[in-house]
Amino acid sequence: MATTNPLQFIQQVRAEVAKIVWPTRREVFLTTIMVFIMATLTAIFFALVDLGIRSGLQALLAAIGNG
Incomplete structure (x- = not known):
């Protein structure tokens, strides 16, 4: 090792x-x-993705609950 x-x-x-x-x-x-x-x-993009996922899950849960 050089000093x-x-x-x-x-x-x-x-x-x-x-x-x-x-x-x-x-x-x-x-x-x-x-x-x-x-x-x-980036914040707008992730807010829209979150909104889409939330809407999709609510629709799926509503369909399962009414089914």
């Missing part, structure tokens, strides 16, 4: 941090808006 001294470690960390490309304010804003839109669409 590095603390000075080398700090230099390596600084070199890696310098490679990071941070997103612009506009990119962060647009990504945030897209997350909210996708979360809303």
